[in-house]
Amino acid sequence: YDKGRRIQHELPSLRFEGVWTSYVVSIVNCFCTKFAIEEACKKYGDRLFAFPLVGQWVVLARSKEHIREICNAPEDVLSMEAAAEELLQLRYTIGPEFCNETYHIPAIRTSLNQNLSVILPELVDEIISSFKEIDEKAMKRWTLSTKLVSRFRRRGRKDIEWVPLDGLSTVSRIVCRASTRVFVGTSMARNEEYCRLASKFTNDTLNAGPIIKFLIPKFLRPMTGFVYRAFYGHHRRMLALLQPVIEQRRMAMSASTTRPSNDMLSWLMATAEPLRPHSNESLAMRMLNVNFVALHTTTKTLTHAIYHLASQPQYIPILREEVERYLGADPTEWNIGKLGRCVKMDSFFKETLRLNGLGAIWMPRLAMTDFTFVDGTKVTSGNFLATAAAVVHEDNNIYDRPRTFDGLRFCNLRSSKENAFDEGSDDWMFRSTGTSESYLSFGGGRHICPGRFFTSMEMKCIMAYLVLHYDVRMPQAGVRPPDEWYGPTSNPARNVMVLFKRRELLLPDAVNVCIYDATSYRLCYPRFSQFVYIES
């Protein structure tokens, strides 16, 4: 444990730098990591400093110059793969094959991103279907129980309309179904066992990694990993579910030269097969890994966004108006171009990720050789580096009123720039998928998140469907549940009920009210929450 500290003795660190005192401080820091990092940043300004996490010292960077250098450093100098492997003990939790071969990354980077417009209709279809499923189950249960209660308590109809749903698990269900539809297809998206396994695998892996790292001595880790994998049996269960689908795809691929379907499984097979044929086990495991990087990140972000929306319902009409204007009420007609015009919703997600990202420390890197920054600061081989992302995101030299959630912050910044909406302008910086040294939500450099375009599209479709069909609020008006922190990682609060109310969308066909739209000088009437223009 102390090795990292000793070789980094030339870097400043918060008080208590001794072997045992630093260990105690690291445990105390566990309960207030974000605050402790902020304190250190105040003390050391733009300098690099060493920060004790439990069992691990990490060198933190917050200045633009240092972050840029970390992003630009080659993999064999500052390695992201080695850092993730070590911090999450991926070799033992997921398996050595995952660490040795990462062909799922090019599949996401090229095939998924190139096919976004092709997969959009499937994604939307699954979102509609999962909302309907949740809706029916929850509404039935709630209406029944509320009716019974109301008989005794004489509650009014108003109460019955608002249905409480667990925020995190509802979002998790929708994201899992929508992503799985794009990754494997309809059969698995509707398979309860598959979705449960995909989410459980991520949680188990994220919990087991740090436990193995901090509690198990190195020589016992291979055996612990073996026992862990055998006990949980994620791979075995995934193989049992996916084997028939993989066999079917293989047959379709050998029968014709074209790919059988446009989903992640087919892209993985197409990427892997020319190099060397991959076993069914290997492909099933690879699918688990894609779920590992895709599901919890999207679920967390979308839940945070819904908590913001429900606690600040003034944003609902703003987002709804934008969705009605650019996407329209019929989700089957949504496309990438129309989604791209929803700049307010895009800004809402970007602001959510700024304030409620994945944690206080992002972009971990392991120094494979000694690394010297331009200002002369040297980080010796074997040390971990990372960025103090939460501090950067709440820096008042970069953002105005940085601790306040302003859902339209980036939209306003975008429109304040001349020609920001023109083709070829640099407005990408203000888009949710744009990154810079002051916005680190998707990392940076060669490891920048390749799934950010997909996740942005997915979250926008879900949110658009939500605001079109529901009103949301928190049980206690205006109160957002505080995030839960585990050391440097943050999560949206669990077991929090969000109240949903289905909107009355269906107006009678023969509407006897026409509205004069002053912007387009046309008459229109409201239908399906959209304005239908009367052309002649």
Ligand code: HEM
């Ligand atoms: C809101 C959702 C998401 C967030 C906040 C997020 C964030 C990140 C971050 C911070 C990194 C590390 C970058 C670095 O260290 O420089 C990363 C890497 C990665 N992400 Fe995401 N991500 C999200 C969704 C997704 C999705 C949906 C996918 C897959 C479809 C995905 C696939 C990956 C992969 C494969 C990597 C590793 C890239 C590499 O090693 O080169 N992510 N992501």
